[in-house]
Amino acid sequence: MRITTFLLVAIVCAALTFLAARWIGNGYVFFAGYVVLQYIVLATAWNILGGYCGYVNFGVAAFFALGAYAAVAVGKLVPLPLPVMMLIGGVVSGVLGLAMGYLTLRLRGAFFSIATLAMAVVAQTLMVNWAFVGGSAGAYSIRPMKTPLLGIDYIQYLFLLMLGLSVLSVVTARLIERSRLGLGFASIRDDELAAEASGVPTLRLKLFATTLSGALMGMAGAPLPLYVTFLDPPSAFSLSYAVNTIAMPLIGGTGSWPGPVIGAVLIATLQQVATVTISSAVNLLIVGVVLVGFVVAAPNGILGLMRSGVPRERRGARRAVART
Amino acid sequence: MGLLGNAVISGLLLGGFYAAVSIGVSISFGMLDIVNIAHPAFIILGSYCAYIMNAWFGIDPILTSLVLIPAFYLLGTAIYQVYHLAFERRGDQSLRGLAFFFGLLFITEVVLVLVFGVDYRLVQAAYIGPSLHLGVIELPLRLLVPCVVSLGLIGLLQVFLSRSFIGRAILAVAQDQLALRLMAADPVRIKRIAFGISIATASVAGAILIIIQPVEPSLGREYIGRVFAICVLGGLGSFAGTVVAAMTIGIVESLTATFYGPSWSPAVAFGFLLLALAVRPAGVFGR
Amino acid sequence: MTELLDVSGLGKRFGGFVALEGIDLRVAAGERVGLIGPNGSGKSTLVNCLSGTLRHDSGRVRFDGRMLDGLAPHRRTRLGLARSFQLPRPFSSLTVGDNLRVPIEYAMRAHPHAASIDLAARCDELLGMVGLHGRARAHPPDLTQVEMRKLELARAMAAEPKLLIADEAMAGLSHAEVDDILALLLRLNDRGVTIIMIEHIMRAVMQFSQRLVVLVAGRKIADGDPAEVIRNPEVERAYLGE
Numbered sequence: 001m002r003i004t005t006f007l008l009v010a011i012v013c014a015a016l017t018f019l020a021a022r023w024i025g026n027g028y029v030f031f032a033g034y035v036v037l038q039y040i041v042l043a044t045a046w047n048i049l050g051g052y053c054g055y056v057n058f059g060v061a062a063f064f065a066l067g068a069y070a071a072v073a074v075g076k077l078v079p080l081p082l083p084v085m086m087l088i089g090g091v092v093s094g095v096l097g098l099a100m101g102y103l104t105l106r107l108r109g110a111f112f113s114i115a116t117l118a119m120a121v122v123a124q125t126l127m128v129n130w131a132f133v134g135g136s137a138g139a140y141s142i143r144p145m146k147t148p149l150l151g152i153d154y155i156q157y158l159f160l161l162m163l164g165l166s167v168l169s170v171v172t173a174r175l176i177e178r179s180r181l182g183l184g185f186a187s188i189r190d191d192e193l194a195a196e197a198s199g200v201p202t203l204r205l206k207l208f209a210t211t212l213s214g215a216l217m218g219m220a221g222a223p224l225p226l227y228v229t230f231l232d233p234p235s236a237f238s239l240s241y242a243v244n245t246i247a248m249p250l251i252g253g254t255g256s257w258p259g260p261v262i263g264a265v266l267i268a269t270l271q272q273v274a275t276v277t278i279s280s281a282v283n284l285l286i287v288g289v290v291l292v293g294f295v296v297a298a299p300n301g302i303l304g305l306m307r308s309g310v311p312r313e314r315r316g317a318r319r320a321v322a323r324t
Numbered sequence: 325m326g327l328l329g330n331a332v333i334s335g336l337l338l339g340g341f342y343a344a345v346s347i348g349v350s351i352s353f354g355m356l357d358i359v360n361i362a363h364p365a366f367i368i369l370g371s372y373c374a375y376i377m378n379a380w381f382g383i384d385p386i387l388t389s390l391v392l393i394p395a396f397y398l399l400g401t402a403i404y405q406v407y408h409l410a411f412e413r414r415g416d417q418s419l420r421g422l423a424f425f426f427g428l429l430f431i432t433e434v435v436l437v438l439v440f441g442v443d444y445r446l447v448q449a450a451y452i453g454p455s456l457h458l459g460v461i462e463l464p465l466r467l468l469v470p471c472v473v474s475l476g477l478i479g480l481l482q483v484f485l486s487r488s489f490i491g492r493a494i495l496a497v498a499q500d501q502l503a504l505r506l507m508a509a510d511p512v513r514i515k516r517i518a519f520g521i522s523i524a525t526a527s528v529a530g531a532i533l534i535i536i537q538p539v540e541p542s543l544g545r546e547y548i549g550r551v552f553a554i555c556v557l558g559g560l561g562s563f564a565g566t567v568v569a570a571m572t573i574g575i576v577e578s579l580t581a582t583f584y585g586p587s588w589s590p591a592v593a594f595g596f597l598l599l600a601l602a603v604r605p606a607g608v609f610g611r
Numbered sequence: 612m613t614e615l616l617d618v619s620g621l622g623k624r625f626g627g628f629v630a631l632e633g634i635d636l637r638v639a640a641g642e643r644v645g646l647i648g649p650n651g652s653g654k655s656t657l658v659n660c661l662s663g664t665l666r667h668d669s670g671r672v673r674f675d676g677r678m679l680d681g682l683a684p685h686r687r688t689r690l691g692l693a694r695s696f697q698l699p700r701p702f703s704s705l706t707v708g709d710n711l712r713v714p715i716e717y718a719m720r721a722h723p724h725a726a727s728i729d730l731a732a733r734c735d736e737l738l739g740m741v742g743l744h745g746r747a748r749a750h751p752p753d754l755t756q757v758e759m760r761k762l763e764l765a766r767a768m769a770a771e772p773k774l775l776i777a778d779e780a781m782a783g784l785s786h787a788e789v790d791d792i793l794a795l796l797l798r799l800n801d802r803g804v805t806i807i808m809i810e811h812i813m814r815a816v817m818q819f820s821q822r823l824v825v826l827v828a829g830r831k832i833a834d835g836d837p838a839e840v841i842r843n844p845e846v847e848r849a850y851l852g853e
Contacts, residue, residue, distance in 0.1 A: 183713055184713070184716075186702065187705070190703055195685075196683065
């Protein structure tokens with residue numbers, strides 16, 4: 001399927017989703033759906049760096065929250081339309097991704113991952129100490145009742161924006177996958193040393209992936225203040241963002257764009273349903289346990305289980321034995 | 325003695341404690357090349373164990389930690405067994421190995437939240453509060469005792485590694501697994517023992533942590549950057565280097581806390597981490 | 612004779628350990644050079660320094676008139692210096708065909724006729740050249756040892772290098788398989804590729820090399836006609852002991 005066809009199909013699916021939600025008529029559908037869509041973006045963005053390139057970003061919350069805080073900060077200075085805020089969020093987090101990458105990507109992937117985790121703590125510390133955006137007390141955002149131009153409920157507008165961002169993320173992922181860039185990413189993931197020897201400019205590609213991934217996460221974070229109406233560091237930087245975002249592609253499958261989408265829809269929907277019945281802490285515990293379970297037992301995720309009985313990872317055992 | 329002097333002294337003592345926190349990672353990452361980012365979570369687990377025994381039975385936290393060493397050791401060997409079967413044997417899939425430990429970190433934290441809630445917990449002991457006065461130098465026992473215990477632990481480990489057979493096998497497996505196998509020692513078993521020891525240190529580190537400061541479940545995350553920065557700066561696998569790096573970070577953090585406020589400590593640790601990573605030669609994949 | 616590779620005074624230390632010292636090596640275009648030495652003599656370190664995986668501490672490397680010092684490995688590959696790995700390092704989640712696509716897409720960028728490459732045809736050509744006909748859809752974990760070695764060489768060749776460093780491409784293979792790889796390397800040389808062969812299998816080295824270089828404990832102790840070099844008493848001592 002050519003990419004333009006894919007884009008059209010994606011847009012049509014998105015339009016149908018929106019119309020279906022409106023037809024159901026219940027406002028809750030939009031609130032819950034927003035979260036699911038947000039995670040589709042986060043999971044897809046994470047997977048571009050994680051699944052395609054093999055570099056694990058634990059600081060998801062930082063990229064996401066900084067997009068939100070950028071929106072709060074800019075909003076206090078000059079109120080701009082939300083799509084512009086999303087772009088700003090994207091730029092801020094994209095730059096953060098570039099900086100993090102530049103500092104740590106020359107080294108082993110493990111150091112990059114550790115640095116992202118440490119960076120998330122620092123980012124949270126910075127926001128706690130920045131009174132302009134509310135500091136530890138938090139910041140309030142007034143959510144308008146109706147959308148300025150379209151006249152629909154504001155929550156539907158947020159839903160629509162996130163729908164658009166989801167389409168953008170998924171189409172971007174698909175575009176990368178089938179391109180020369182995706183081939184380069186895969187070679188880095190499989191064997192970075194051999195990739196370099198084959199002429200792949202690994203550092204440049206990794207920096208691109210980190211920047212793009214960060215930017216998408218930042219864009220997903222920008223509408224958050226208006227969605228939650230009250231934003232404070234503990235909730236914005238919650239570790240649950242990282243766990244969910246990482247669990248979703250690992251459970252759905254990291255090799256290709258449907259994986260993060262499947263994982264996101266599955267887990268986010270279950271969580272929305274479950275939070276009503278069980279506490280959010282137990283909720284998260286289950287996600288954590290399922291994550292570990294999948295990582296240990298089904299390395300290729302649901303997609304992998306669907307494709308073949310034997311995960312391809314096992315066949316690497318022969319090479320692994322030869323290594324030792 | 326002045327603010328500066330006391331800050332430096334506190335920093336040294338704090339650094340001694342940080343060394344205990346990092347020594348486990350020095351073994352698992354420095355010697356076994358296992359990126360166990362969940363190590364701080366096990367330390368917090370150790371803190372809570374010490375807390376329970378102290379709150380219910382009034383038992384000294386350090387005593388608790390020593391008694392629990394075998395339990396933590398077994399936990400470590402169990403985790404390594406899973407890690408080895410799931411990841412090491414399949415070849416380098418560091419993505420999943422990292423996700424595994426991240427999952428463990430997260431699960432531990434959430435379980436602690438479920439059982440204990442998010443409030444800070446602390447312990448009572450005779451040496452929390454009073455200070456030792458040596459002339460003009462003031463040594464808070466709250467910091468001194470953990471530092472002494474920490475250095476003692478590290479000293480013991482150093483002796484074990486250099487004198488005992490298993491210890492030397494561990495040092496060997498860090499350098500050359502094939503040679504070890506040719507000498508009829510099973511590298512997997514050696515690594516399992518080493519990882520078990522690494523987690524066992526978390527028991528003691530946790531006890532002295534809760535002596536120094538109140539503990540809550542998410543505290544582990546603050547330590548990840550610190551711990552790995554110390555290990556990398558100190559030279560992976562070198563105990564002496566780890567101690568020196570730990571004290572350096574301790575002093576810088578103490579000075580920052582005294583003059584700028586304690587909430588900036590994570591930033592100091594992160595700065596050190598970046599420094600540690602920058603010091604390594606560019607363009608070298610692997611260690 | 613045009614000098615393709617000019618290494619002078621190359622040195623590399625790891626902490627206190629001197630892996631290479633004062634290495635001088637000149638390779639002319641089209642030459643077949645054999646590089647031998649006992650284990651631990653620094654052969655792999657030399658390859659890594661030439662390919663850019665490691666940074667040398669002293670001396671300089673000139674390739675095709677250009678200074679290579681400080682260039683990243685991927686830049687050197689694009690300039691025409693390719694290496695194969697001692698232990699094959701295939702991209703295991705990609706097909707054999709895609710394994711070749713990576714260097715074709717990335718290393719060929721610098722070539723003048725890059726835009727007009729027919730990917731599929733080039734892949735087939737490379738596979739045919741190494742004897743992996745029709746295996747384009749296979750995955751590396753399914754290949755045999757010798758097939759992996761061939762893929763490794765095909766990948767190094769995919770970028771049409773001027774110089775190929777074949778790092779122990781025959782280690783552990785059977786007599787017939789060694790002949791197979793040897794014939795392949797000779798074919799490549801016929802097409803104009805300069806080759807440095809690093810090997811332990813003396814039979815292959817002697818059959819292949821126009822010139823033989825010997826490395827012992829990080830130093831070059833011999834460099835010249837293969838038959839004379841192996842009669843050199845120092846070389847004998849290095850391999851057989853006092």
